[in-house]
Amino acid sequence: PMTNCLGEEGKGFIYLMSELPQERLSIAVSSMASTQKAFDETVAFCRDRIVFGKPLLDFQNTRFVLADIKTKLQVGWAHLDWALNRHYKKELTAEEGAAAKLWHTDLQWEVVDACLQLHGGAGYMNEYPIARMWRAARVTRIFGGTNEIMKELIGRGL
Numbered sequence: 012p013m014t015n016c017l018g019e020e021g022k023g024f025i026y027l028m029s030e031l032p033q034e035r036l037s038i039a040v041s042s043m044a045s046t047q048k049a050f051d052e053t054v055a056f057c058r059d060r061i062v063f064g065k066p067l068l069d070f071q072n073t074r075f076v077l078a079d080i081k082t083k084l085q086v087g088w089a090h091l092d093w094a095l096n097r098h099y100k101k102e103l104t105a106e107e108g109a110a111a112k113l114w115h116t117d118l119q120w121e122v123v124d125a126c127l128q129l130h131g132g133a134g135y136m137n138e139y140p141i142a143r144m145w146r147a148a149r150v151t152r153i154f155g156g157t158n159e160i161m162k163e164l165i166g167r168g169l
């Protein structure tokens with residue numbers, strides 16, 4: 012019945028679209044959390060896994076890959092603090108929400124893939140959380156609007 016109608020009739024999609032920056036920011040937040048978790052799991056794995064007589068973490072390549080990820084995590088968390096602060100103040104623009112979704116989901120995919128690589132064959136086994144995290148990461152560049160569409164939105168605002 013009309014008494015149950017929320018807002019103005021015919022404006023549903025406009026109302027929905029007005030919440031998209033928040034939805035995209037929430038995707039960025041959960042992607043960042045998954046990225047951090049993948050990193051933490053991988054550091055623990057590399058400490059335990061012995062190859063050529065020493066822990067995987069003792070090899071320079073491993074440390075360089077993980078150091079690079081740790082640096083990006085530091086930058087990523089700082090960016091999310093900035094974006095969340097703007098959201099709380101109702102200042103986050105559609106372009107900024109799109110950029111957050113784009114950057115953090117791209118980062119998630121890059122990091123989770125590198126973390127799986129460091130697991131070797133174990134990364135392909137469900138016994139190791141990274142296998143599922145890798146599968147779950149693939150969709151984040153698609154839902155909430157694909158990352159190509161995020162670039163469209165940012166580009167339109169130039």
Ligand SMILES: Cc1cc2nc3c(=O)[nH]c(=O)nc-3n(C[C@H](O)[C@H](O)[C@H](O)COP(=O)(O)OP(=O)(O)OC[C@H]3O[C@@H](n4cnc5c(N)ncnc54)[C@H](O)[C@@H]3O)c2cc1C
Nearest residue numbers: 027149150151152153154155156157158159160161162163
């Ligand atoms: C697991 C999952 C959960 C989802 N959950 C929800 C949900 O809860 N609510 C909801 O509303 N939707 C949801 N979706 C839908 C999701 O938002 C859409 O799948 C997504 O926006 C892409 O739309 P599409 O599938 O129609 O792909 P298409 O639009 O057909 O895109 C196909 C390809 O074309 C590219 N493309 C399309 N248009 C352009 C363009 N203008 N310029 C350049 N490239 C372009 C895309 O980037 C993509 O690579 C979900 C999807 C998945 C997979």
